[in-house]
Amino acid sequence: MTDTSPEQYWEGFYQERGQVWSGRPNPLLVREVASLAPGTALDLGCGEGADAIWLAKQGWRVTAVDIAATALRRAAARATEAGVRDRIVWERHDLSQSFPAGLFDLVSAQFFHSPVAVADEREKILRRAADAVAPGGVLLIVGHAGWPSWHEHPPFAHHFPTAPEVVDSLDLPPDRWQVEVTDLVVHDLTGPEGQPGRHTDSVLRIRRTR
Structure with a gap:
């Protein structure tokens, strides 16, 4: 854990590295969204923009949000390279303090975990995310269901909520x-020292009916 603010933590996380993520969209996002008719989408915690860019390529108009300015600059540059610059609006928010305006046909929160979040902050942000879903739209929350199997001693104490717990919250x-x-999805995940292992992710898709 760290005593730095969320903005300091995530800005440092990106500044200390080159490209952090693979540049490919989250497969569980693709699985759940591919059959939906494109509309407006809100991507919370967009990082370097892979999900937002994939959504834009499918015809969605995307508002993509992150707390780290460095991540947003990288994402915007990659959107330009991908030819979808005009389909994505990039916004910097500390979602505990501010939130994008409007209603969206899809609100996506992919692996929305943070080692520097205060108690109940994630739940409050996800409730705001639900409020941002337009009638007929979808709230999609994908998260880790636990530490990878090769973590004998987790780096810090963290509760990974189950899908029913998220629904209740x-x-x-x-x-x-x-x-x-x-849904719970188990997949192979190799550890940093090449150790074989598995990881389980939780998928929750909820539709606002009216």
């Missing part, structure tokens, strides 16, 4: 929301 009116997908 959102406190959504049942007459306005329908849970469409709750």
Whole structure:
């Protein structure tokens, strides 16, 4: 854990490295969104922009948000290279303090974990994310369900909420929301020293019916 602010932590995270992520969209995002009709999308914690760029290539108009200015600069440059610059708006937000305006047909929160988040901050942000879903739209939350199997001693204490726990924390009116997908996906993941292992991710897709 660290005593730095979220902005300091994530800005340092990107500044200390070159390209951090693979540049490929999250496969679980692709799995859940590929069949949806393109509309407006909000990508929370967009990082270096791979998901936002993929969405834009599928015809979505995307608002992509991150706390780190360095990540957003990299993402915008890659969107230009990919030919979708005009389909994505990049916004810097500390989502605990500010949130993008408007309603969206898709709100995506992919691996929305942070070692510097204060208690209940994630739940509050995800409730705001739900408020940003337009009638008929989808809230998609994908997260880790635990540490990789090769972590004998986790680097810090962290509770990875299950999909039912996330649903409960959102406190959504049942007459306005329908849970469409709750899933656990296990996949192989090689450790930093080449050790074989597995990792489990949680998928939650909820539709606002009205």
